[in-house]
Amino acid sequence: MAGVAALALTLANPASAEDKALTVVSWGGAYQASQQEAYIKPFAKETGTKITEEEYNGEIAKIRAMVEAKAVTWDVVDVDTQTALAACAEGILEPIDYAKIGVDRSKMIGGDQFDCAVPTILYSTIFAYDADKLKDGPKTVADLFDTKKFPGKRALQKNPFINLEWALMADGVATKDLYKVLSTPEGVDRAFKKLDTIKKDVVWWEAGAQTPQLLADGQIVMGSTWNGRIYNAIKNDHKNFVIVWDGQAPDYDLWAIPKGSPRTDLAYQFIAFATKPENQANQTNYISYGPANTEATPHIAPDVLKDLPSAPDNMKNAIIVDPQFWADKGEELRERFNAWLAQ
Incomplete structure (x- = not known):
């Protein structure tokens, strides 16, 4: 009824x-x-x-x-x-x-x-380290590129996205100027030149789960991934990992x-x-x-x-990603990046 x-x-x-x-x-x-x-x-x-x-x-x-x-x-x-x-x-x-x-x-x-x-x-692309292995770990994007202060392998995504921005940051470009610089041929050359300085020390990852595992295994001293991956490793796997929020790239x-x-x-x-x-x-x-x-x-x-990309303290020196730049230039930069990897 x-x-x-x-x-x-x-x-x-x-x-x-x-x-x-x-x-x-x-x-x-x-x-x-x-x-x-x-x-x-x-x-x-x-x-x-x-x-x-x-x-x-x-x-x-x-x-x-x-x-x-x-x-x-x-x-x-x-x-x-x-x-x-x-x-x-x-x-x-x-x-x-x-x-x-x-x-x-x-x-x-x-x-x-x-x-x-x-x-x-x-969500955000960040880099992190294992505090059990590095007592005084990296604090800035420049530290990611400092192989003298922090010798050892670092993991980066096999993609020019954010790696080019970080390379320019490590070379002294302010976050607000990144895309202005990266929009010029000279800026792109500058980013790849900076990446050259750590190329032999990089483990390239293609899946977000790789960095937490590489950190846990001691195969790298620091590495990039998405913040949720590190947070899960801390919360669920009880790892003593630390996220470096400097230069985080929210998307x-x-x-x-x-x-x-x-x-x-x-x-x-x-x-x-x-x-x-x-x-x-x-x-x-x-x-x-x-x-x-x-x-x-x-x-x-x-x-x-405190663990969110949007926390005011975590956003202090964040990269405000320009999606239009990557929509326009992404294919061209990926081709150059892949050619650079093969060199």
Whole structure:
């Protein structure tokens, strides 16, 4: 009887039933699990919305195909910076109206860089060391390049991204000037010349789990990776690793709405909910990523905040990554980097 009544109500109010359904797409794993606890479950409970979750691997082609076929079934998608820029340029994401979110765009770290997506979290490329093996460890990016003071192998990602920025920092370029310098041929030459000074001492990694393992095995004295990898090694594996936040390079994940979603208004409601300071602060209880909303900081417990990329002390000399630079120059620099590695 209850089922029949519910069916009758749905048939009588098809638009209402449709309006209260939303498909949210993200990357799976511990990250999507943190989104479930901080945003998806609370939003569904508060609004009565039925949320369907899907996972993907960041394929812009899937968004493009839906939009071009005018058959959009994804309503809110977690995208990386490159997808946010490329998909916006293609016109397959809705331009974001911050008035509908109810948050000051200037309060969102990186908010001014994206017209079609709203930053949600910050993760960061950092470098770290094992305090059991280095009692007085590195403090700055310059120390990463100082093989006399800190002899031994260091691990770096097999990618020019951030390595070129760090090379210029170690060569005396201020963080605010990095992309101005790196946009010139002379600046690129300068970065590679600095990388030459440590090339023979580098172990190149391609998976984020490698650096914590190399540190634990004593095969390197320090190494770069993503902050969450080191945090997990400290928290779950009880390693005495130390993150060096100098020159950290935060990157973003962002919420976006595919062009032509029939539930744009509800998608905006979800993004507004997921952007509230207290809700972004809540996500930090489940994963060591920083909130993009700077007004979330006072809501985060001090013992949690100190391990986040967005902590004010950790952001003091951070690199504000220019995603447009890497979108424009990335392929060219990767080709040069790979040729340099082969030399």
